[in-house]
Amino acid sequence: MTTQNRQFLLAARPQGMVKESDFTYHEAPVPTPGPGQVLIRTTYISLDPSMRGQMENRADYVAPLALGDVMRAGGTGEIVTSNHPDHPVGTLVQGTFGMQDYVVSDGHNPPFRAFDAKIHPQQALGVLGGTGMTAYFGLLDLAEPQPGQVVVISGAAGATGSVAGQIAKLKGCTVFGLAGSDDKCRWLTGELGFDGAINYKTQDVGNELDRLCPDGINIYFDNVGGEILDLCLARIADNARVVICGGISRYNQSGEIPGPKNYFNLVFRRARMEGFIVLDYAPRFPEAIQDMLGWIEQGKLKQSTTVIEGFENLPKALIQLFEGANTGKLMVKV
Template sequence: MTANRINRQFRLAARPQGMVKESDLAYAEAPVPEPAADEVLVKTSHISLDPSMRGQMENRADYVAPLQIGDVMRAGGAGTVVASNRADLAVGTLVTGSFGMQDYCLSNGRDIPLRRFPAGVDAVTALGVLGGTGMTAFFGMLELGQPRQGNTVVVSGAAGATGSIAGQIARLKGCRVIGIAGSPDKCRWLVDDLGFDAAINYKTQNVGEELDRLCPQGIDVYFDNVGGEILDACLARIAMHARVVICGGISRYNTTGPIPGPRNYFNLVYRRARMEGFIVIDYASRFDQAAGEMKQWIDAGLIRHRATVIDGFTALPKALVQLFSGVNTGKLLVKTD
């Protein structure tokens, strides 16, 4: 049934040196594979762009194996089962999974775990706020950040997929939330639409001075998506028993050479504070329950979400580069059709 159709792909062509480039990925075409016994064939409709993809293009193991030159670029996606040899996954089932930068992907459900879309949601929602980044915000903020009524919470990367949801969850828990983002439009969106109490534009404002003004009692929870100077500025201003959640460090992902350490880490001692990292996949067994709770918040109008959706499969390399220059508000996706 899949004869004569082409599986468009982007494969790793070169290991990035410094800032990732479009030419680090190469377009390729392959035949559409046929599912073996116990397999399904998924046709992707949306492909997710995630900062962690930059690290996977390097030849180093972190929490997943590095890609090899010539491999299909790893990426999360949403799609439809279009051929099935499995009784539990009928043709037409909508699923998310790590399908890679390609139109078609085989899965037996174990090699590439499949998540069905929660009932009544579209691909953008399934991949974004109810997908990996929404889950990261949920578990990172609630399990590690432990926001409490009246706490002052600061979120960096605040207008991105993870940060925008993490900040709103802290608002729901009765916190004062300050977002840090990279444009006036993003800062306006955080305050006017998402209900953040204030926002700092780190590209035009002095982050330290603004934090002093906005957090006179110190920061109880800092949800860090960026690392670098902003992490240091926040560490200098933590309150007693603060929780510093290390979610990501995008400011270092495209740099070469040694990464400077946080200078102000010793405040963790003076303030009896905790700094902790996490990887969201460790919470995978709880994703369905968390997505159910998140969906109730969305349906009740308590959480808002947005996505920047770029059209066309061939836009994928450019979209990956643009992720690092802040093209997106909310989740960044490419619609493949």
């Protein structure tokens, strides 16, 4: 075991697009677990859009990050030293371990949960992790999809969108996805079974939505915000549900960001727009994971993972996330 604990610390509150210089590489000694504690060695570290807001403490549902703190990040790991009888060495775990090789935990701080060795860490972090849970509860609890309804998903080739779309298909919906490349669009329709896809970078999104959804959109699952949210709000059907899952187009903007000018269509269409925080659903994660595992076994739910090798690439990987370089879940293999 190495004696160094590689870390990326938050060095600056980003202005506009996150930059590598917003992080500082640091080597700390590997921490020693005290009584009742375990030492976890991270294996994969997750890159998620919400990390951008956390760098600025925009979100108050997690503790604030100070400059100099280890950057917060989800990850998988393995218990390599244990002073806790319930958590033996060799246990595979996932949790918010941060951008570092090693973390000490008593099971509560940071919290972790064990996962079975038959589950690949990439699944634990993706379809069965935060983004999968987000897709599951955002779609099923907030949007309440019914068979035959038209579902539009932005950021559809991302970790959350791609899972939300597949669940909507499982529920009998007609599903269209927006993504940023022809390759991603082909993956959505070819591999994941979406009924159609729109390349928002090259196609006229409004025209395509009109063509694909002539009777309007029953459910819009929004991961991006901005102009695409407005284009979808203009095309919602009566009693539509607009789930605000994310707003990645906003995260790297500075100053005042415009709101959805078509929000008033919620009145004409008797529709609702709703936000949520997946952490609120933590007590129900086990039921979701059971459903998801069943769908995976039946071949009805697939995960794509973009794995970047090398701890040192973490800041770059986060930037690539915002550039849309990934298909499906983006993570760094430590």
